[in-house]
Amino acid sequence: EDQVTQSPExxxxxxxxxxxxxxxxxxxGLRGLFWYRQDPGKGPEFLFTLYSAGEEKEKERLKATLxxxxxxxxxxxxxxxxxxxxxxxVPLIASGSRLTFGEGTQLTVxx
Amino acid sequence: xxxxxxxxxxxxxxxxxxxxxxxxxISNHLYFYWYRQILGQKVEFLVSFYNNEISEKxxxxxxxxxxxxxxxxxxxxxxxxxxxxxxxxYFCASRNRQGLTEAFFGQGTRLTVV
Numbered sequence: 001e002d003q004v005t006q007s008p009e010x011x012x013x014x015x016x017x018x019x020x021x022x023x024x025x026x027x028x029g030l031r032g033l034f035w036y037r038q039d040p041g042k043g044p045e046f047l048f049t050l051y052s053a054g055e056e057k058e059k060e061r062l063k064a065t066l067x068x069x070x071x072x073x074x075x076x077x078x079x080x081x082x083x084x085x086x087x088x089x090v091p092l093i094a095s096g097s098r099l100t101f102g103e104g105t106q107l108t109v110x111x
Numbered sequence: 112x113x114x115x116x117x118x119x120x121x122x123x124x125x126x127x128x129x130x131x132x133x134x135x136x137i138s139n140h141l142y143f144y145w146y147r148q149i150l151g152q153k154v155e156f157l158v159s160f161y162n163n164e165i166s167e168k169x170x171x172x173x174x175x176x177x178x179x180x181x182x183x184x185x186x187x188x189x190x191x192x193x194x195x196x197x198x199x200x201y202f203c204a205s206r207n208r209q210g211l212t213e214a215f216f217g218q219g220t221r222l223t224v225v
Contacts, residue, residue, distance in 0.1 A: 031211055032211040034213055034214075036216075041200075041219075041221070042218055042219065043115075043117075043202045043204075043216035043217050043218045043219045044154065044202070044216045045216070046213045046214070046215060046216075049211065049212075049213050051211060087153075087154065089154075091211065097142060097144075097159055097166075097167075097206070097214075098144075098156040098159055098167055098169070099146075099154075099156060099214065100156070101153045101154040101155075102153065103152075103153045104153065
Protein backbone atom coordinates (compact mmCIF):
# COMPACT_ATOMS: atom_id res chain seq x y z
CA GLU A 1 0.00 0.00 0.00
CA ASP A 2 1.30 3.44 -0.93
CA GLN A 3 2.13 5.53 2.12
CA VAL A 4 3.44 9.01 2.75
CA THR A 5 4.93 9.94 6.13
CA GLN A 6 6.06 13.41 7.15
CA SER A 7 8.29 14.40 10.02
CA PRO A 8 8.42 16.13 12.33
CA GLU A 9 4.71 16.70 13.04
CA UNK A 10 5.51 20.17 14.32
CA UNK A 11 8.59 22.36 14.19
CA UNK A 12 9.20 25.63 15.97
CA UNK A 13 12.07 27.82 14.73
CA UNK A 14 13.46 31.23 15.50
CA UNK A 15 13.55 33.68 12.64
CA UNK A 16 16.71 33.00 10.64
CA UNK A 17 17.15 29.47 11.99
CA UNK A 18 17.39 27.12 9.01
CA UNK A 19 16.01 23.57 9.09
CA UNK A 20 14.57 20.75 6.98
CA UNK A 21 11.27 18.93 6.79
CA UNK A 22 11.11 15.30 5.71
CA UNK A 23 8.66 13.36 3.54
CA UNK A 24 9.26 9.64 3.19
CA UNK A 25 7.20 7.46 0.92
CA UNK A 26 6.64 3.82 0.11
CA UNK A 27 5.23 3.66 -3.39
CA UNK A 28 5.89 1.11 -6.08
CA GLY A 29 7.49 3.24 -8.75
CA LEU A 30 7.48 6.93 -7.86
CA ARG A 31 5.91 9.03 -10.58
CA GLY A 32 6.43 12.38 -8.93
CA LEU A 33 6.11 14.19 -5.63
CA PHE A 34 4.39 17.46 -4.83
CA TRP A 35 4.93 19.95 -2.02
CA TYR A 36 2.13 22.24 -0.89
CA ARG A 37 1.80 24.93 1.75
CA GLN A 38 -1.43 25.17 3.74
CA ASP A 39 -2.39 28.14 5.90
CA PRO A 40 -5.02 27.64 8.64
CA GLY A 41 -8.51 27.34 7.19
CA LYS A 42 -7.24 27.58 3.60
CA GLY A 43 -6.65 25.21 0.71
CA PRO A 44 -3.25 23.72 -0.19
CA GLU A 45 -1.10 26.10 -2.21
CA PHE A 46 1.20 24.49 -4.76
CA LEU A 47 4.95 24.91 -4.20
CA PHE A 48 6.98 22.32 -6.13
CA THR A 49 6.86 19.22 -8.29
CA LEU A 50 9.80 16.79 -8.25
CA TYR A 51 9.94 14.02 -10.82
CA SER A 52 13.10 12.02 -10.27
CA ALA A 53 15.79 11.26 -7.70
CA GLY A 54 18.45 13.96 -7.57
CA GLU A 55 16.13 16.71 -8.72
CA GLU A 56 16.04 20.00 -6.80
CA LYS A 57 13.68 22.97 -7.01
CA GLU A 58 14.02 26.37 -5.30
CA LYS A 59 11.67 29.22 -4.52
CA GLU A 60 12.75 32.08 -2.30
CA ARG A 61 13.79 30.57 1.05
CA LEU A 62 12.56 27.07 0.16
CA LYS A 63 14.41 24.28 -1.60
CA ALA A 64 12.95 20.85 -2.26
CA THR A 65 15.07 17.78 -2.97
CA LEU A 66 14.20 14.21 -3.87
CA UNK A 67 15.93 10.86 -3.32
CA UNK A 68 14.67 7.37 -4.09
CA UNK A 69 13.01 7.07 -0.69
CA UNK A 70 12.33 10.56 0.59
CA UNK A 71 12.08 14.24 -0.09
CA UNK A 72 13.31 17.17 1.96
CA UNK A 73 12.03 20.70 2.12
CA UNK A 74 14.87 22.91 3.27
CA UNK A 75 14.00 26.28 4.74
CA UNK A 76 16.85 28.78 4.80
CA UNK A 77 16.71 31.77 7.15
CA UNK A 78 12.93 31.50 7.63
CA UNK A 79 10.68 34.44 8.41
CA UNK A 80 7.47 34.51 10.46
CA UNK A 81 5.45 34.56 7.23
CA UNK A 82 6.80 31.11 6.42
CA UNK A 83 4.71 29.75 9.29
CA UNK A 84 2.24 27.23 7.81
CA UNK A 85 1.64 23.53 7.44
CA UNK A 86 3.72 21.97 4.69
CA UNK A 87 2.22 18.99 2.92
CA UNK A 88 3.76 16.49 0.57
CA UNK A 89 1.70 14.33 -1.77
CA VAL A 90 2.34 11.56 -4.27
CA PRO A 91 0.15 10.22 -7.08
CA LEU A 92 -0.91 6.60 -6.58
CA ILE A 93 0.75 4.24 -9.03
CA ALA A 94 -2.55 2.54 -9.72
CA SER A 95 -4.27 5.78 -10.48
CA GLY A 96 -3.79 8.43 -13.08
CA SER A 97 -4.11 11.36 -10.82
CA ARG A 98 -5.38 10.94 -7.28
CA LEU A 99 -2.97 12.26 -4.68
CA THR A 100 -2.07 10.64 -1.38
CA PHE A 101 -1.14 13.30 1.16
CA GLY A 102 1.06 13.08 4.21
CA GLU A 103 -0.10 14.37 7.58
CA GLY A 104 1.93 17.53 7.16
CA THR A 105 4.52 19.40 9.21
CA GLN A 106 3.23 22.42 11.11
CA LEU A 107 5.98 25.03 11.01
CA THR A 108 6.02 28.01 13.37
CA VAL A 109 8.68 30.70 12.92
CA UNK A 110 8.99 33.07 15.85
CA UNK A 111 10.27 36.63 15.37
CA UNK B 112 -3.55 34.75 -11.77
CA UNK B 113 -6.19 32.07 -12.44
CA UNK B 114 -7.57 30.37 -9.37
CA UNK B 115 -10.09 27.78 -8.27
CA UNK B 116 -13.09 29.42 -6.62
CA UNK B 117 -15.35 27.69 -4.11
CA UNK B 118 -18.68 28.76 -2.62
CA UNK B 119 -19.87 29.02 0.03
CA UNK B 120 -16.85 29.42 2.30
CA UNK B 121 -18.85 28.05 5.23
CA UNK B 122 -22.06 26.01 5.28
CA UNK B 123 -23.97 24.88 8.34
CA UNK B 124 -26.64 22.25 7.79
CA UNK B 125 -28.88 19.98 9.79
CA UNK B 126 -28.19 16.27 9.81
CA UNK B 127 -30.14 14.55 7.04
CA UNK B 128 -30.31 17.63 4.82
CA UNK B 129 -28.89 17.85 1.34
CA UNK B 130 -26.02 20.22 0.57
CA UNK B 131 -24.42 21.31 -2.66
CA UNK B 132 -20.88 22.63 -2.67
CA UNK B 133 -19.86 24.64 -5.68
CA UNK B 134 -16.58 25.13 -7.47
CA UNK B 135 -15.39 27.06 -10.49
CA UNK B 136 -12.17 25.39 -11.68
CA ILE B 137 -9.46 27.17 -13.64
CA SER B 138 -10.91 27.82 -17.08
CA ASN B 139 -8.64 25.75 -19.34
CA HIS B 140 -8.35 22.81 -16.96
CA LEU B 141 -9.83 19.44 -17.85
CA TYR B 142 -9.48 17.32 -14.72
CA PHE B 143 -11.46 18.09 -11.60
CA TYR B 144 -11.30 16.72 -8.07
CA TRP B 145 -12.89 16.87 -4.68
CA TYR B 146 -10.86 16.27 -1.55
CA ARG B 147 -11.84 16.64 2.07
CA GLN B 148 -9.98 17.32 5.29
CA ILE B 149 -11.51 16.50 8.64
CA LEU B 150 -10.24 18.86 11.34
CA GLY B 151 -6.75 17.84 12.44
CA GLN B 152 -6.46 15.08 9.84
CA LYS B 153 -4.84 14.77 6.45
CA VAL B 154 -6.29 15.73 3.09
CA GLU B 155 -8.20 12.76 1.59
CA PHE B 156 -9.20 12.11 -2.00
CA LEU B 157 -12.91 11.78 -2.75
CA VAL B 158 -13.44 11.76 -6.50
CA SER B 159 -11.94 12.70 -9.85
CA PHE B 160 -13.90 13.82 -12.89
CA TYR B 161 -12.93 14.03 -16.53
CA ASN B 162 -14.82 14.30 -19.79
CA ASN B 163 -18.14 14.61 -17.97
CA GLU B 164 -17.83 11.44 -15.99
CA ILE B 165 -16.28 10.13 -12.80
CA SER B 166 -12.86 8.66 -13.53
CA GLU B 167 -12.11 7.47 -10.02
CA LYS B 168 -13.63 7.54 -6.55
CA UNK B 169 -12.51 6.57 -3.08
CA UNK B 170 -14.21 4.38 -0.50
CA UNK B 171 -15.48 7.55 1.18
CA UNK B 172 -17.45 8.54 -1.94
CA UNK B 173 -20.52 6.35 -1.37
CA UNK B 174 -24.06 6.62 -2.76
CA UNK B 175 -24.72 9.72 -0.66
CA UNK B 176 -22.25 11.69 -2.75
CA UNK B 177 -22.55 12.82 -6.34
CA UNK B 178 -20.73 15.22 -8.63
CA UNK B 179 -21.86 17.18 -11.62
CA UNK B 180 -20.57 19.63 -14.15
CA UNK B 181 -23.85 21.33 -15.06
CA UNK B 182 -22.31 23.84 -17.45
CA UNK B 183 -18.95 24.82 -18.86
CA UNK B 184 -17.69 26.44 -15.70
CA UNK B 185 -19.19 24.96 -12.53
CA UNK B 186 -18.34 21.71 -10.78
CA UNK B 187 -20.52 20.64 -7.85
CA UNK B 188 -20.42 18.11 -5.04
CA UNK B 189 -23.76 17.05 -3.60
CA UNK B 190 -24.23 15.21 -0.33
CA UNK B 191 -27.75 13.83 -0.29
CA UNK B 192 -28.34 13.20 3.40
CA UNK B 193 -25.62 14.69 5.56
CA UNK B 194 -24.25 12.95 8.63
CA UNK B 195 -22.33 14.43 11.54
CA UNK B 196 -19.17 12.74 10.27
CA UNK B 197 -19.43 14.65 6.98
CA UNK B 198 -18.29 17.77 8.84
CA UNK B 199 -15.00 18.75 7.22
CA UNK B 200 -13.28 21.16 4.86
CA TYR B 201 -14.05 20.24 1.27
CA PHE B 202 -11.54 21.26 -1.37
CA CYS B 203 -12.05 21.40 -5.09
CA ALA B 204 -8.98 21.06 -7.30
CA SER B 205 -8.25 21.12 -11.00
CA ARG B 206 -5.37 20.39 -13.36
CA ASN B 207 -4.92 21.00 -17.03
CA ARG B 208 -3.72 17.56 -18.13
CA GLN B 209 -3.31 14.01 -16.92
CA GLY B 210 -0.29 12.59 -15.16
CA LEU B 211 2.35 14.44 -13.24
CA THR B 212 1.12 18.00 -13.43
CA GLU B 213 0.27 19.82 -10.27
CA ALA B 214 -3.30 20.26 -9.06
CA PHE B 215 -4.48 23.68 -7.95
CA PHE B 216 -6.78 23.82 -4.98
CA GLY B 217 -9.55 26.19 -4.00
CA GLN B 218 -9.82 27.81 -0.59
CA GLY B 219 -12.34 25.25 0.56
CA THR B 220 -15.85 25.06 1.97
CA ARG B 221 -16.12 24.38 5.68
CA LEU B 222 -19.14 22.11 6.12
CA THR B 223 -20.58 21.83 9.61
CA VAL B 224 -23.35 19.28 10.16
CA VAL B 225 -25.34 19.80 13.36
